[in-house]
Amino acid sequence: MRTIAAALALAATAASHATFQELWVGSEDEVSTCARLPANNNPVTNVASNDIRCNVGGTTAAGAKCSVAAGESVTVEMHQQPGDRDCTKEALGGNHFGPVMVYMSKVDDASSADGSSSWFKIFEDGYDSATKTWGNDKLNKNCGKQEVTIPADIAPGDYLLRAETIALHTASQANGAQFYMTCYQLTVTGGGSANPTGVKFPGAYSASDPGIKVDIWGNSFTEYTIPGPPVYSG
Numbered sequence: 001m002r003t004i005a006a007a008l009a010l011a012a013t014a015a016s017h018a019t020f021q022e023l024w025v026g027s028e029d030e031v032s033t034c035a036r037l038p039a040n041n042n043p044v045t046n047v048a049s050n051d052i053r054c055n056v057g058g059t060t061a062a063g064a065k066c067s068v069a070a071g072e073s074v075t076v077e078m079h080q081q082p083g084d085r086d087c088t089k090e091a092l093g094g095n096h097f098g099p100v101m102v103y104m105s106k107v108d109d110a111s112s113a114d115g116s117s118s119w120f121k122i123f124e125d126g127y128d129s130a131t132k133t134w135g136n137d138k139l140n141k142n143c144g145k146q147e148v149t150i151p152a153d154i155a156p157g158d159y160l161l162r163a164e165t166i167a168l169h170t171a172s173q174a175n176g177a178q179f180y181m182t183c184y185q186l187t188v189t190g191g192g193s194a195n196p197t198g199v200k201f202p203g204a205y206s207a208s209d210p211g212i213k214v215d216i217w218g219n220s221f222t223e224y225t226i227p228g229p230p231v232y233s234g
């Protein structure tokens with residue numbers, strides 16, 4: 001009996017997992033053409049692993065680059081199963097509450113870069129304590145989509161764009177936070193000369209960060225500290 005219950009709980013959990021898989025440039029749907037799609041929807045849990053860069057297998061190239069003008073918006077899109085863009089299903093299911101963050105990294109060639117370069121954050125949405133709303137609650141309400149603006153002043157050239165959400169439902173345990181990320185291969189046109197300083201993955205996060213080892217269910221939980229560097233303001 002206990003075995004069956006545990007197996008059902010495990011199946012339910014796995015079914016709710018997800019990957020960022022599509023990208024929109026402005027209003028144009030690029031589908032997954034420039035996404036380094038993760039092999040499956042399992043989370044990364046070790047912040048010290050190279051998998052924290054671009055997910056398991058995500059350090060190698062996949063497909064094409066998407067071209068985007070500096071100052072333009074892109075929309076990253078997450079779903080539970082590959083290619084299943086059904087908006088009636090949650091993007092990330094079952095209480096997998098947590099922040100949404102997007103980073104960029106300037107690289108020589110987005111189709112071969114391994115993600116070891118420096119990353120700057122361009123977007124974050126953590127927790128609104130007034131409405132008790134998480135960043136990925138909004139993702140779920142918006143068919144898995146999060147729109148972000150490419151900074152207008154960054155230098156033109158190739159970048160990796162790293163979309164991430166963290167599920168914190170079991171994050172009160174050591175290494176209980178679940179990281180879901182996908183890297184997209186971009187070429188940025190226009191722009192200026194800014195080359196924002198950033199952080200490395202691994203390195204940007206520690207397993208003991210207050211936004212990573214955190215009990216979101218406790219009575220004392222009122223505010224959430226988003227991990228990683230501040231957002232580059234341009």
Ligand SMILES: [Cu+2]
Binds near residue numbers: 014017
């Ligand atoms: Cu999970």
